[in-house]
Every structure is written in C-alpha cells, then in structure tokens.
Amino acid sequence: MDRRKFVSALGLGLGATALAACGQKEEPAKQDAASTAAAGTGQGQDGAKTYEWDMVTTWPRNYPGLGTGANRFAERVEKMTNGRMKIKVHGAGELVPAMGVFDAVRSGSAQMGHAASYYWKGKHPATQFFTAVPFGMTGQELNAWVNFGGGQALWDELYAQFNMKPFACGNSGSQMAGWFNKEINSLEDIKGLKIRMPGLAGEVIQRLGAIPVQMPGGEVFTALQTGALDAADWVSPYNDLAFGLYKVVKYYYYPSWQEPGAMLELTINKEQWDGLPADLQSIIANAAEAENQRIYDEFTARNADALKQLVDEHGVKLRRLPEDVLMALKETSDKVVADLVANNPEASKVYDSYRSFRDSILPSIAVAEQAALNARSRVLGREEDI
Numbered sequence: 001m002d003r004r005k006f007v008s009a010l011g012l013g014l015g016a017t018a019l020a021a022c023g024q025k026e027e028p029a030k031q032d033a034a035s036t037a038a039a040g041t042g043q044g045q046d047g048a049k050t051y052e053w054d055m056v057t058t059w060p061r062n063y064p065g066l067g068t069g070a071n072r073f074a075e076r077v078e079k080m081t082n083g084r085m086k087i088k089v090h091g092a093g094e095l096v097p098a099m100g101v102f103d104a105v106r107s108g109s110a111q112m113g114h115a116a117s118y119y120w121k122g123k124h125p126a127t128q129f130f131t132a133v134p135f136g137m138t139g140q141e142l143n144a145w146v147n148f149g150g151g152q153a154l155w156d157e158l159y160a161q162f163n164m165k166p167f168a169c170g171n172s173g174s175q176m177a178g179w180f181n182k183e184i185n186s187l188e189d190i191k192g193l194k195i196r197m198p199g200l201a202g203e204v205i206q207r208l209g210a211i212p213v214q215m216p217g218g219e220v221f222t223a224l225q226t227g228a229l230d231a232a233d234w235v236s237p238y239n240d241l242a243f244g245l246y247k248v249v250k251y252y253y254y255p256s257w258q259e260p261g262a263m264l265e266l267t268i269n270k271e272q273w274d275g276l277p278a279d280l281q282s283i284i285a286n287a288a289e290a291e292n293q294r295i296y297d298e299f300t301a302r303n304a305d306a307l308k309q310l311v312d313e314h315g316v317k318l319r320r321l322p323e324d325v326l327m328a329l330k331e332t333s334d335k336v337v338a339d340l341v342a343n344n345p346e347a348s349k350v351y352d353s354y355r356s357f358r359d360s361i362l363p364s365i366a367v368a369e370q371a372a373l374n375a376r377s378r379v380l381g382r383e384e385d386i
Contacts, residue, residue, distance in 0.1 A: 040052045040053050040054070040111060048084060049084070049277075050083070050084050050086075051084065051085040051086070051276075051280070052085075052086050052087075052088070053085065053086070053087050053088070053110075053111040053112055053272075054087075054088050054090060054095065054110040054112065055070060055074060055087050055088065055089045055090065055110065055111070055113065055114060056090050056094075056095050056096050056100075056101050056104050056105070056110040056112070056113050056114075057070050057089065057090065057092060057098075057101065057113065057114040057115065058092055058098040058099070058101050058114070058115040058116065058119060058216060058217075059091060059092060059098075059114070059217065060091050060092055060217070060218050061089075061090070061091025061092075061094065062091070063091070063217075063239075063242070064238060064239060064242045064302070065170075065172065065235075065238055065239055065295060065298055065299055065302065066114075066170070066172075066235075066239065066264070066295075067089075067091060069114075069169070069170050069264070069291055069295040069298070070089050070114040071089050072291055072294065073087075073114070073169060073266065073287055073288065073291040074086075074087035074088070074089050076287040076290060076291065077283060077284060077287045080283045080286075080287060081280060081283055084280065085280060085283075085284075087112060089114075090110075092216055092218055093218075095109075095110060096109070096110070097216075098216035098217075098218065099119060099214075099216065101113040101114075101115045101119075101267075102115070102119070102120045102123060102162075102267070105164055105267045105268070105269050106162050106163050106164055106269070107269075108163075108269045108271065108272065110269075111268060111269050111272045112266065112267065112268050112269075113265075113266070113267040113268075114169060114170075114264065114265070114266055114267075115264070115265055115267070116131045116198075116262065116263075116264055116265065117129075117130040117131045117166070117263070117265045118131035118132060118198055118199030118200070119198060119199075119214070121200075123162065124158065124162075124346070124347075125340050125344055125347045126158055126344070126346050126347040126349075126350045126351070127158070128199045128200050129347075129350050129351055129354050130151070130155055130166070130263060130265065131199060131259070131262055131264075131265075132199060132200075132201075132258065132259035132260065132261060132262045132263070133200060133333075133337065133351075133354065134200055134201050134204055134257055134258050134259075134329065134330075134333035134336075134337075135257055135260070135329075135330050135333055136260055136261075136354070136358065137260065137261055137354070137357075138173075138174060138260050138261040139171035139172075139173045139174070139260075139262070139263065139296055140261070141261065141358065141361060141365070142168075142171065142261050142263050143168065143171070143263075143292070144357075144361065145353075145354060145357045145358075146168050146263075149353065149357035149360075150353050150357070151353065151354070151357070152168075154349065154350050154353055158346065158350065159267070159270075160270060163269060163270045163271065164267045164268065164269060164270055165267070165268045165269075165270050165273040166265050166266070166267050166268075167265065167266040167268075167284075167285065167288040167289075167292075168263055168264070168265065168266075168288065168289070168292045169264050169266035169288045169291050169292050169295075170263070170264035170291060170292055170294075170295035170296065171261055171262060171263050171264060171292065171295060171296040171299075172235050172236055172239070172259075172262045172295070172296075172299045173236065173262070173296060173299045173300055173303070174236075174255070174256040174259070174260050174261060175233065175235055175236045175256040175258070175259040175262055176233070176235075176236050176237070176240070176252060176253065176254050176256060177233065177253035177254050177255060177256060177257060177258070177321055178195070178196075178197070178231055178232055178233035178234075178252075178253055179224070179231060179232050179233075179234070179240070179245050179249040179251065179252055179253075180193075180230070180231040180249060180251040180253060181224070181230050181231065181249050181251070182230075182251065183251055183319065184251070184253060184319070184321060184322070184325065185322060186322065186324070186325065187208060187209075187324070187325055187328055190205065190208055190209060190210050190325070191208070191209030191210065192209060192210065192211070193210045193211065193230040193231050194210075194211045194213055194228065194229050194230045194231070195210050195211065195212060195213065195229065195230065195231040195232065195233070196212075196213045196214070196215055196220055196223065196229050196231070196232035196233060196234070197210075197212045197213070197214075197232075197233050197258065198212075198214050198233075199258070199259075200258075200333070200336055200337065200340070201233070201257075201258035201259070201333075202214065203336045203340075204258070204329060204332045204333050204336050205329075207332050207335070207336065208328060208329070208332055213228075213229060217235075217239070217243065220232050220234055220243060220245065221243050221244060221245060221247075221248065224245065224248045224249055225247075225248045231249070232245070232249075233258060233259070235262070236306075237302075237303045237304075237306035237307040237309075237310055238298075238299055238302035238306045240252075240306070240310070241306040241309060241310055246310055246314045246316050247314075250315065250316055250317050251317050251319055252310065252316045252317065252318050252319065253319050253320070253321050254318070254319075254320055254321070255320070255321070255326075257321070257326060257329050257330070257333075258329075264292075264295065266288045268284070337351065
C-alpha cells in the first residue's frame with residue numbers, strides 16, 4: 001500500500017480550521033431563517049422540523065473501523081428518521097483538531113463527537129474509565145457494565161457537568177501491547193523509550209521509566225519513522241495494517257495489558273440533545289447501540305486477516321511481553337488507579353462501580369468464557385496463547 005496515496009485518501013489534514021458556527025439554542029417563536037440555519041435546523045416539506053448536525057471525530061476521514069463506523073452511525077440515523085436528521089461527519093482536523101473534539105461538542109460548535117473518552121483525562125480523570133483500564137474489563141464486560149451495572153448513569157452524571165450526553169458507540173476489542181523498535185526482554189528495555197500511550201497506561205509506563213506521548217493516530221507513522229517515537233500503542237492489526245506501521249517498526253507485542261477492551265464514545269451537546277423530540281432521541285440511542293456492536297464485530301473479523309498479513313506477508317515479529325514485565329505493569333497499574341481515585345470523589349465513585357461490577361462477574365466468566373477458551377486452546381494445541 002502506498003502510504004502517501006492512503007493518507008491522501010483518508011484526508012489526514014490535521015491542521016485546525018475555524019469552528020463551524022452552528023448549534024445555537026433555538027427560540028422557536030423568534031428565530032428568523034438565517035438563525036435557524038445557523039442552529040442546524042430547518043423545516044421539511046411536510047412541515048416537520050429537520051436537523052442538519054455536524055459530527056467531529058478524532059479519526060481521519062473514512063478511517064477503517066473507527067471513521068467508517070462514525071459514517072455508518074450517521075447513515076443509520078438519516079435512514080431511521082427518513083431524512084429528518086442528517087449528520088455530516090468530519091475527520092480529524094477538518095473542523096477541529098483531533099484533540100479538540102471534546103471542547104467543540106461542549107461549546108456547541110459541533111453538535112456531536114466520536115472519540116475515545118480517555119483522551120479527555122485532562123478534563124476529568126474519571127473519563128478514562130469509560131474507555132479502558134489496564135488489566136480491566138473486556139469489551140463485552142464494559143458493555144455489560146454500562147448497560148446493566150450502572151455505568152451509563154455515572155457516565156451521564158460525569159458528562160452533564162461538561163454540557164454533554166455520552167453513549168457507547170463502538171469497541172475495538174482487546175488491543176495489542178504495541179509496536180517497538182527493539183525487543184523487550186526486561187523492564188530495563190522499556191526505560192527511556194518514547195511511547196505513544198494514552199490514558200491510564202501512559203501514567204503506568206511513565207512510572208516505569210518510559211516517556212508517554214499522546215498524539216492522534218494520524219501522526220503515529222511519521223513519528224515512528226522520524227524517531228520522535230520509539231514505540232506506539234495504536235489499536236490492533238486491522239487499524240495498524242491500514243496505517244502501515246509495519247513499514248517502520250517490526251516488533252509487535254501482545255497481550256493487551258493496557259486496553260483489554262477499548263470503548264468508543266458518541267457525545268452530543270446536551271442543550272442540543274435536550275431540545276430534540278423524544279422519537280429522535282430514541283433513534284439516536286438505538287443507532288449508537290447498534291453501531292457499538294457493529295464496530296466490535298468488525299474488529300473481531302478484520303483483525304484475524306490483518307494479523308496474518310502482518311506476519312506472513314510483511315515479516316512482522318510477533319512477541320509476547322515477558323511475564324516479569326507484565327507483573328510489573330500490573331503492580332504499577334494498581335498504584336496508578338489507587339492514586340487517581342484517592343483524592344477525587346467523582347473518580348472514586350466511578351471506579352468503585354467499575355471494580356465492583358468486574359469483581360461480581362469474574363466467577364461466572366471463569367467457568368464460562370475463560371474456561372471455554374482454555375478448553376478450546378488445549379484441544380487445538382494452542383494452550384500457550386491463552
């Protein structure tokens with residue numbers, strides 16, 4: 001794959017442009033046509049109010065899985081509303097920079113956003129729990145917590161203070177531990193490395209002597225190529241193949257200690273959300289739920305082919321992190337989370353719910369999914385992979 005053509009096709013312009021002037025709160029009896037258009041609303045031929053909203057994302061336009069999932073969500077909503085709501089999806093940098101999504105939705109400059117909540121740890125540390133916790137829950141377990149363990153109510157409460165309504169809208173499943181420009185045989189090999197590692201995991205590797213770097217996915221290839229990064233956690237084989245990371249680094253490590261399941265979020269400006277009729281709110285909620293599962297399914301299917309290509313066709317060296325490194329990562333992860341919640345009641349409240357739900361399902365998981373995977377692995381002669 002020619003990287004320049006690929007990058008061009010995805011529209012990886014990451015320069016920030018001016019925020020679109022839309023999303024003003026409507027006063028139905030007083031607004032004129034110009035102000036109505038600015039608010040992203042109009043009127044259909046049957047007299048029903050129509051909505052034209054902007055969704056800003058942290059992904060390049062049309063990026064496999066993440067960007068295309070946002071596109072599918074928008075298409076679902078338009079079809080389910082029979083055109084009453086149209087959503088224009090913008091890739092990173094088209095309306096706002098990748099890391100400007102939170103503020104754009106919060107302010108109403110864009111009505112919707114699609115991202116990962118751990119990017120916003122600078123806004124509130126508790127946001128990280130809704131993407132991934134090191135050695136934490138898998139994607140399916142996260143879905144169960146959000147839908148049946150009280151996670152959604154806590155998410156709503158947390159984001160309401162930022163004028164936003166959140167939904168789960170995708171999961172990349174268990175990710176890889178990342179790409180490295182050298183073999184990792186001990187903790188000493190990690191020290192001093194500049195590693196693209198967002199969220200809680202970034203703090204973990206920092207305490208172990210590495211240098212965490214947070215950057216949008218569209219910048220990772222160049223950073224690895226130029227030496228600005230020594231290693232990078234991006235997503236998993238499907239997305240890593242698409243970015244061509246194998247061209248600049250060859251060591252590909254597992255297991256996913258940092259993101260056993262990585263949930264993606266749909267955010268909506270709360271004033272805009274509250275102003276929607278109930279049927280459109282229901283449609284958006286159901287479209288998000290459907291796309292949440294669709295993206296998860298897509299990664300499960302596509303990762304298999306992508307991993308095979310990386311190893312068989314591109315000479316990628318697949319490696320497992322040493323056990324002592326994993327143990328050090330686990331011990332440090334526990335300390336990072338404990339320190340995070342110690343002096344933050346809101347973060348503590350969210351994590352207490354997360355941990356309580358995780359602990360409550362572990363016995364069932366052990367005799368169901370985990371036992372089934374272990375048994376299958378033994379039968380197929382691949383017990384070392386589980």
